[in-house]
Every structure is written in C-alpha cells, then in structure tokens.
Amino acid sequence: MTGQNARRVTVVPNGPMLVEGPVELVxxxxxxxxxxxxVVAVCACRRSKRFPFCDTSHRKRVRDDPPDGAGQPPNPAAKAESDSRSG
Known part of the structure; x- marks a missing residue:
C-alpha cells in the first residue's frame, strides 16, 4: 500500500476506532x-444508534465483556452468573 492510499486507524481504549477519512465502511x-x-469515529462497542459510526454510547456504560468479545454486546446472563459466584 502506498503512503498516498494508506489510512491511519487509532484504537481508543474503551472507545471508537478513529479512521482518517474519507472512508467507505461495509x-x-x-x-x-x-x-x-x-476523521471518522467507527463504533467498536456496537451500542451506537448510528452504527457503524460512533455516537459516544460507549461512555454511558463501561464494557464488562473480555477483550476477545470485541464487537459483541455484553452478555447479561454471564454477568449474572459471575455476580452470583462472587457473592
């Protein structure tokens, strides 16, 4: 990929991916x-009402799923099971 076609992507911890635009997302x-x-903020938590673009919904609640579950909404059943073990 040449420098002219390259796009920089910055992953924001607990936030969106920032992509230098213009972009096409499929x-x-x-x-x-x-x-x-x-710069385009691409949703990584899938909570955005404007998905695939970020609307800062990730700020309303901290993710409680492991990093390997990236791109999937948290599993409330797994959290309830975890809470019952710790209590």
Missing part, C-alpha cells in the same frame, strides 16, 4: 456507509 449485512470527514 457492514456485515453488505451495506456501504460513506463519510467524507477528515
């Missing part, structure tokens, strides 16, 4: 989303 359902902004 979601798992095949829909293409475009943005011509200088």
């Amino acid at each position: 979601t798992d359902d095949g829909v293409t989303h475009t943005s011509d902004r200088f």
Whole structure:
C-alpha cells in the first residue's frame, strides 16, 4: 500500500476506532456507509444508534465483556452468573 492510499486507524481504549477519512465502511449485512470527514469515529462497542459510526454510547456504560468479545454486546446472563459466584 502506498503512503498516498494508506489510512491511519487509532484504537481508543474503551472507545471508537478513529479512521482518517474519507472512508467507505461495509457492514456485515453488505451495506456501504460513506463519510467524507477528515476523521471518522467507527463504533467498536456496537451500542451506537448510528452504527457503524460512533455516537459516544460507549461512555454511558463501561464494557464488562473480555477483550476477545470485541464487537459483541455484553452478555447479561454471564454477568449474572459471575455476580452470583462472587457473592
């Protein structure tokens, strides 16, 4: 990839991925989303009402799922089971 075509992606801990724009994002359902902004915040928590773009929903609640579950919503049943073991 040449420097001219390269895009920088910055992963924000407990936040979005910041991608230097303009970008085209293709979601798992095949829909293409475009943005011509200088920097695009891409949702990594899947809580955004504007998914695949970040709307800062990640700030409302701290993720409680392990890093290997990235991109999936937290599992409330697993949390309840974990809470019952620790109590």
